[in-house]
Each structure stands twice: as C-alpha cells, then as structure tokens.
Amino acid sequence: MCGIIGYVGEKEAAPILIEGIKKLEYRGYDSSGIGIIAPVNSHIAIRKTPGKIQDLVNLIRGHNLPKGTVGISHTRWATHGAPTRANAHPHFDNKNEILIVHNGIIENYQMLKGLLIKKGHEFESETDSEIIAHLIEDHFHDDLLSAVRLAMQKLKGSFAIGVISNHCPDTLIAARLGSPLIIGVGEHENFIASDVPAILDRTRKVIYLKDGEIACLKKNSIKIINFAGKEISPKIQEVTFNIEAVQKQGFPHFMLKEIHEQEDVLKQMLSTRIKGTKIQLEGVGLAEKELRSINQIVIVACGTAYHAGMVGKYIIEQLSSIPVITDLSSEFRYRNPILGKNCLVIAISQSGETADTLAAVKEAKAKGAKIVSICNVVGSSLTRESDGVLYTHAGPEIGVASTKAYTAQLCMLYLLAIKLGLIKKAISENDAKKFIKDLRQIPSLYAKLLKAKQSIAKIAKENSHFGCFLYLGRNINFPSALEGALKLKEISYIPAEGYAAGEMKHGPIALIDEYRAVVCIAPQSDTYDKMISNMQEIMARKGKIIAIASQGDKTIQQHTSHVIYIPPTNKLLTPLLVAIPLQLMAYYIAVNRGCDVDQPRNLAKSVTVE
Numbered sequence: 001m002c003g004i005i006g007y008v009g010e011k012e013a014a015p016i017l018i019e020g021i022k023k024l025e026y027r028g029y030d031s032s033g034i035g036i037i038a039p040v041n042s043h044i045a046i047r048k049t050p051g052k053i054q055d056l057v058n059l060i061r062g063h064n065l066p067k068g069t070v071g072i073s074h075t076r077w078a079t080h081g082a083p084t085r086a087n088a089h090p091h092f093d094n095k096n097e098i099l100i101v102h103n104g105i106i107e108n109y110q111m112l113k114g115l116l117i118k119k120g121h122e123f124e125s126e127t128d129s130e131i132i133a134h135l136i137e138d139h140f141h142d143d144l145l146s147a148v149r150l151a152m153q154k155l156k157g158s159f160a161i162g163v164i165s166n167h168c169p170d171t172l173i174a175a176r177l178g179s180p181l182i183i184g185v186g187e188h189e190n191f192i193a194s195d196v197p198a199i200l201d202r203t204r205k206v207i208y209l210k211d212g213e214i215a216c217l218k219k220n221s222i223k224i225i226n227f228a229g230k231e232i233s234p235k236i237q238e239v240t241f242n243i244e245a246v247q248k249q250g251f252p253h254f255m256l257k258e259i260h261e262q263e264d265v266l267k268q269m270l271s272t273r274i275k276g277t278k279i280q281l282e283g284v285g286l287a288e289k290e291l292r293s294i295n296q297i298v299i300v301a302c303g304t305a306y307h308a309g310m311v312g313k314y315i316i317e318q319l320s321s322i323p324v325i326t327d328l329s330s331e332f333r334y335r336n337p338i339l340g341k342n343c344l345v346i347a348i349s350q351s352g353e354t355a356d357t358l359a360a361v362k363e364a365k366a367k368g369a370k371i372v373s374i375c376n377v378v379g380s381s382l383t384r385e386s387d388g389v390l391y392t393h394a395g396p397e398i399g400v401a402s403t404k405a406y407t408a409q410l411c412m413l414y415l416l417a418i419k420l421g422l423i424k425k426a427i428s429e430n431d432a433k434k435f436i437k438d439l440r441q442i443p444s445l446y447a448k449l450l451k452a453k454q455s456i457a458k459i460a461k462e463n464s465h466f467g468c469f470l471y472l473g474r475n476i477n478f479p480s481a482l483e484g485a486l487k488l489k490e491i492s493y494i495p496a497e498g499y500a501a502g503e504m505k506h507g508p509i510a511l512i513d514e515y516r517a518v519v520c521i522a523p524q525s526d527t528y529d530k531m532i533s534n535m536q537e538i539m540a541r542k543g544k545i546i547a548i549a550s551q552g553d554k555t556i557q558q559h560t561s562h563v564i565y566i567p568p569t570n571k572l573l574t575p576l577l578v579a580i581p582l583q584l585m586a587y588y589i590a591v592n593r594g595c596d597v598d599q600p601r602n603l604a605k606s607v608t609v610e
Contacts, residue, residue, distance in 0.1 A: 002073040002089070002103040003027040004181065006199045006525060008172040009189025009219045013071035017516035020055060020191075020198035021073045025053050026075030026398050027103075027255075028097075029599050032056040034072070035099045038066035042166040044099050048088040048243050052460060052599075054122055069219075070161040070172060072192075082128030091130040093137035096551045097166050098144075100136070102129035102513040104159035104179040105137040112154060114434045143529055144168050145216045145225070148175060151438035152227050153216065158355060160209075162192050165605045173216040180353045180380065183207040183222060185236055190217040197396055198241055199584045204239045207377035233534045237379070247377035248355065253597045256493070259583050260450060262404045266411050266576075267443040272336075273412075274440065275290040277433045279419045285388020286344075289396065294344045298369070300332050300360040301348035304402040305409060309348050310479035311575045318572060319421035319435075322338055329356035333363035346416075347373045350397060351378025373426035374412050390416065398510050399598045403583050410576055414439055425488050438570040442577070449580045451452060452565075456581055459546060460588030463552055466517040466544065469494055470508055473521040474531055480521050485581035491600045492590040501527075501534045511541040519585075523566060523574045524550040535559040548581055550582050 003024025007013045013036055021032060033048025045066050049055050053075055074089035081087035089101045108110070109128035112135060117123070121134045135154060140147040141476065144165050158178030165169070168368040174181055174192040184191030184199035184206055190197045192215070196206065207222070209215055213232060216223040224232040251257035273280055284291075296314060299309035306328055313324040327337070329347075339345070349357045352375040361371055361382065373386040376394050383389045392408035418435055421427040427435075469488055473481030482498035489496045501509050501520070512518065518538050522531040532555065538545055543562035550568050557563060562583070566577040590597050 001075050003191065003198070004072070004101050004103055004160060004192070004194045006101070006140060006164070006174065006192040007189065008070045008170065008217050009186065010069055011189065012067045013069050014065045014067075015070050016058070016202070017052070017062070017073035018311065018590055020193060021075050021336050022053050022457050024194055025075050025199040026400055027601065029053070029076050029412050030078045030083035030546075031085070031090045032075040034060070034065065034071060034092050035071065035090040036065045036071040037164055037166060037169045039068050040066075041573050042169040044092075044096065044164065046090055046092070046099065048090065049085055049222075050083045050088060050146070055602055062287040070164055070169060072099065072101045072164055072172070074428045077308040077484050079105060080128045081110055084188045087443075091125060091127065091133050095137060098128070098140070099134050100133040101162045102159055106131065106155055107157035108155070109437075117135055121453060122265045123526040132159070136163065140167070142167075143579060144171065145173060145214070149214055149225065150227060150229060153327040154179070155419040157196050160194065164414045170218055171502050172217045173214065174217070174551050178358070178381065179210050179352070179357070181209045183217065183234070185211060185222065188219050190222060191215045192217070197398070198463070200239065205236050206239055207234045210384070211381065222239065231246065238336040252533060253399065253587075255401055255403060255587055255597050258397055258399050258403045259397070259580065259587065262407050262580070263443045263450070265392075265404050265408050266446065269392065269408060269411055270440050270443070270499065273329055273415050273522065274436060277436055279415050281390060281416065281419055283389045283391060285386070286370060286372065288423060291420060293342045293513040295341050296321060296343040296419070296604040297322050297346060298337065298339065298343060298364070299324060299348065300329045300348045300357060300364070301326075301327045302354055302356050304406045304483060305348040305350060305354075305357075307479045307483040308406055308409035308413065309346070309409055310482070311476060312346070312417070314476040315414055315417040315572055316420060318415040319427055320424050322373070322420060322424065329354065329358070329360040332360040335347050337367070338416065339364060339367045339369045341368070343369050345369045347371060347378075347382060348375075349373070349382050349387065350376045350402055350409075352377045352382035354382070354545055358385065360384060400600055400603050401487055401586070401597075407576060410579070411439075411442075414573070414576075434568065434573070435572075438573055443576060445569065446580060447566055449577065456564055456584045457588040459564065460585045461592050463517050463544065463546060463562070464492075464589040466515065467494065468511065468516045469519060470511065470516060471496065471519045471521070472504060472531070472534060473498070474527040475525065476572060476575055477521045477523070477578060480578045480582065481519070483579065484519060484521070484586070487583055487586035490603060491586055491597050491603070492593050492595055494589070494593075501531055504534055504537070507537045509537065509541070512541040514542040514544070517544045519546045519548070519576055519582075521548045522556060523548065523571070524553065524568065524569045525574070530558070546585070548578055
C-alpha cells in the first residue's frame with residue numbers, strides 16, 4: 001500500500017529518492033519522509049512530514065539534507081496511527097543508528113513491542129512499523145544482514161522493508177514477505193522500490209524479490225539470501241514498457257490519460273490473443289483436456305476487479321454453460337468454500353499484490369483447486385501462486401481509480417469464455433467467429449465514444465451538484481451499475497450506490513426525489529422494456545435520470561433529456577462500451593467539484609493489507 005524507494009551508489013541520493021517517490025505517490029499520500037547517510041561522519045539525517053510529497057520537498061528546501069550516496073524514502077497510506085510526523089516513515093531504532101521504511105502489516109507487533117519495552121526500548125510512534133527497527137537493533141552484533149534476517153524470522157504478517165545503518169554506511173538492505181519489492185540493477189548503483197515506475201528512468205534491469213528473501217546491496221554488488229540464510233542466485237529481468245506510460249503526456253490527470261489508453265490496450269490484447277479466428281490463451285497453464293473437465297468456476301477478486309468478475313459470470317455461463325460463482329476475496333476464505341474436484345478458481349487483480357485475493361488463492365490451493373489468474377503485473381505475488389496466468393499487459397495504471405485495467409480484465413474474460421465455450425462445445429464455430437468479429441470492433445468503438453467526451457462532460461457538469469447518485473442496471477449490466485457507482489464515490493466523494501434495477505422497488509425507491517440523480521444503464525437488450533418501466537417509476541417520484549442507451553434509441557428521450565449514447569454492438573459486449581461513459585462521467589463530476597482525481601482521499605492503488 002505504501003511506496004518505498006532506496007538508493008546506494010555514487011550519486012547524491014536525495015534528488016534520486018525524491019524523484020522516485022513522486023512516481024510512487026499513487027500507492028499512498030498521507031505522509032512521506034526520507035533518510036540519508038551523511039558521507040563524512042555516517043550520521044543519518046531524516047526529514048518527514050504529514051501531507052503529500054510536495055510538503056516533504058518544501059520541508060527539505062528549508063532544512064537541507066547531507067549529500068550522501070545511500071538513503072531510503074517512503075510515502076505512506078496510514079494503517080496504524082494517524083498521518084502525523086511521528087507516524088511518518090522512516091523510523092529509527094532506539095539508538096538512532098538503524099533506519100527503516102516499511103510497507104505492509106505486522107500482525108504480532110503488539111507482542112513484540114511489549115517484549116522490546118521490557119528490554120528498555122522506547123517508542124515514538126503509534127505504528128506497527130517502528131518495532132522493525134528496534135527488533136533489528138535487538139539482534140545486531142556487528143552484522144547488519146544477520147540482524148535483519150533474525151528479525152524477519154520473528155515477524156508475522158506482510159511486509160516489504162528497506163534498511164540503512166551508520167554501522168555499514170555503504171549498504172542498503174531490503175526484505176519482503178507478502179508485499180511487493182523490486183531491485184533495480186544499475187551501473188555502480190543499485191535501487192530498491194515498491195514498483196517499477198520509481199526507477200524506470202534510471203534502469204530497466206530489475207530483480208523481483210520473492211517472499212522470504214533478503215537483499216544486501218552495495219553500489220557494485222547484490223547478494224540475496226532467504227530467511228534461513230541460504231544464498232539465492234538472482235534472476236535479472238528487462239522491463240519492456242516505455243517511460244511515457246508513467247507520464248501524463250499533456251493530459252491534466254492520469255485517470256483521463258488511462259481512459260484514453262483503453263482503445264490501444266484492447267487493440268493490442270486482441271491482436272495478440274486472436275490469430276485469424278482462433279483464440280490463443282498462452283499462459284493459461286492448463287491443457288485442453290483439463291479445461292474440458294471443468295464443471296465449476298469460482299471467481300475471486302476485490303473492488304473493480306470483482307465487478308469485472310461479475311460480468312465474467314454472465315458471459316462464461318452464457319457461452320460455455322459452466323456454472324460460475326463470484327466471490328469477494330475478503331469473504332471467500334471465511335466461509336469454508338466448497339470446491340469440487342474439477343473446479344477452476346479464477347483470481348483477478350490489477351497489481352497481483354492484493355492481500356485478500358492472495359489469501360483467497362492460498363485457501364483455494366489448499367483445497368486442491370487449480371488457479372488461473374488475470375493480472376497486469378509480471379512477476380507479482382499472485383502470478384507466482386497460480387497454475388496459469390493470463391496477463392492483460394495494460395501497462396502501468398497510475399490513477400488510483402481503475403479504468404484501463406478493468407476493461408482489460410473484461411476483455412480477457414470474454415476471450416476465456418469463448419475458448420471454454422468452444423472446448424465444451426457449448427457454442428458453434430460460426431457463433432464463436434461472429435462473437436470474435438464483434439469483439440474486435442470494440443477498440444474502434446472506443447474511439448467514437450472518446451470523441452464524444454465533451455457531451456458527457458456537459459452532462460456531468462449539469463449534474464455535479466447532486467448529493468447522492470443511484471446507478472441501475474439489469475442482467476449483464478448490473479455489475480456495470482456497481483462499477484459506475486464505485487468510480488463516482490471513489491473520486492468525487494458523492495454517496496453512490498449500484499443496484500440491480502429490478503430490486504429498486506425493494507428499498508432504494510424510498511431514496512428517490514428531486515435531490516438525487518439516477519443513472520440508468522439501458523442499452524438495447526432483452527431487459528430493455530423493463531428498464532424503461534424502472535425509469536417511469538423514477539420519473540413519477542421526480543428523480544433526475546441520466547441514461548446510457550444505444551445509438552438510435554428515440555424512446556429513451558421521452559424519459560430524460562440527459563442521454564449518453566453508445567454504439568450498437570452484441571448485447572453481451574455492452575459492459576465494455578458502457579464502461580467508458582461511466583468512467584468519464586465520474587471523472588468530470590470530480591473535476592467540477594475540485595477533487596484530486598488521481599489521488600482520492602483515504603485510498604491507495606494497491607491494497608496489500610487485509
């Protein structure tokens with residue numbers, strides 16, 4: 001959830017760390033800090049402050065840091081303790097000789113803190129993180145790496161940490177268990193970071209640190225051991241995406257840029273995964289015989305990925321006749337899930353580090369299920385836990401509110417559903433070809449939708465004063481209603497609720513009056529007439545309707561003047577098209593309200609805590 005970067009090399013560390021941590025601010029922005037080892041006396045200087053990274057930059061301007069070549073920096077999403085200077089990272093040990101940054105949750109910190117207090121340790125913060133520095137100090141006997149290793153063995157929970165000390169001022173140490181951490185390999189310099197964007201303009205050579213591993217970095221060497229002390233041979237990989245992917249490129253916000261990138265993301269995915277009329281699911285990890293034997297599918301995910309999974313349920317059942325259960329990852333392992341012998345679990349996560357989804361996957365594996373993940377990040381924890389991985393390759397998504405990752409997940413689920421349908425002989429070759437042809441048209445339809453974004457911006461401006469929104473959808477677009485409501489409340493802070501339209505009369509209709517807006521997702525479908533009936537019920541109660549409808553639909557204009565049209569397409573594909581106006585409307589409403597679109601309050605991009 002938090003952002004970490006560390007540097008050891010020949011250059012001045014502070015500018016590199018600040019530049020890098022700015023690129024990780026999407027991972028948390030409640031507070032930030034930096035620590036540098038002074039080159040003359042090895043004294044460790046720290047600066048930290050609540051607020052965003054610009055507040056840290058302003059603080060450093062007034063209190064200069066030493067020009068040391070070893071340091072660590074951190075941007076925080078608060079868990080234990082409010083966003084204050086004391087709770088901001090980095091954290092010292094009792095003697096101010098060991099400094100750490102931490103991402104994750106230490107579940108047994110209270111017990112460890114009690115033991116350390118009995119030994120005379122005094123703590124300054126409310127965090128679980130501070131005990132790590134004290135625990136390393138407690139195990140330190142002239143060997144920092146050994147002290148870190150012994151301390152890691154005592155911790156329970158999930159963590160990624162960076163450590164520096166004036167005992168060895170030329171060294172940077174990192175460790176991970178359940179939280180992401182990478183090593184950047186440079187020329188006479190090395191880095192650690194929570195995510196690739198922080199170091200992409202410095203090096204493209206990375207090592208994905210695995211769970212239970214510790215790295216000891218000097219400017220010209222990298223040593224990796226596991227928690228038992230055994231040395232590991234690192235695998236250096238090359239990062240392939242362009243640096244432009246983590247820059248705004250003239251857009252006012254990353255979110256708007258990533259909404260526009262969806263056309264290219266889907267075009268690339270479809271060109272890679274469809275050859276002629278054949279779908280290629282390279283990486284799925286299961287033989288055709290195994291896929292044919294599947295008689296149950298369980299989809300586990302959180303947030304936006306869960307909504308993609310809900311759409312997946314409709315399309316997989318429709319095209320392959322395999323029964324599908326969608327489950328929130330955070331609930332899955334607490335209900336004693338029953339998984340049959342031929343059950344496939346599909347785990348969906350943009351980052352591949354979502355703690356609840358990882359926990360759900362481990363529970364499913366323990367019950368003998370096969371796991372296929374749909375993920376955007378190569379080498380992430382989820383991909384290593386899976387039997388097969390279907391990478392979306394959507395590129396880095398910096399905006400906290402997910403956009404292109406969602407439609408990429410949907411697209412992959414459509415491809416998987418068609419493939420399963422053919423293998424199970426639930427659809428004919430001809431029907432599959434027609435569906436694939438329609439699917440390949442989606443990127444060009446995105447271009448048309450994006451050209452009309454100003455009309456959506458106008459509707460958003462005219463409705464941004466409402467204090468509450470209700471989103472209604474039916475059948476395959478019920479999940480679209482949930483996703484539209486989530487987008488709006490994430491970035492505009494307007495209370496919004498998504499509902500199956502048929503359930504409106506069972507409660508939500510009580511909320512409808514002239515002070516609330518209702519977004520009705522009503523493309524042409526088998527349930528269109530029923531959506532029209534719902535709209536009439538809303539009009540009778542003076543509700544303000546914003547409709548999303550198919551181009552050419554004149555009937556819809558009898559119920560509202562605020563209509564966003566989507567191009568006509570196969571009715572099963574409408575969630576892919578509906579997503580764009582829902583994203584744009586949330587974006588423009590948030591902008592009109594003066595909200596920080598890319599960094600909404602209380603949220604962070606990758607939820608690595610349960």
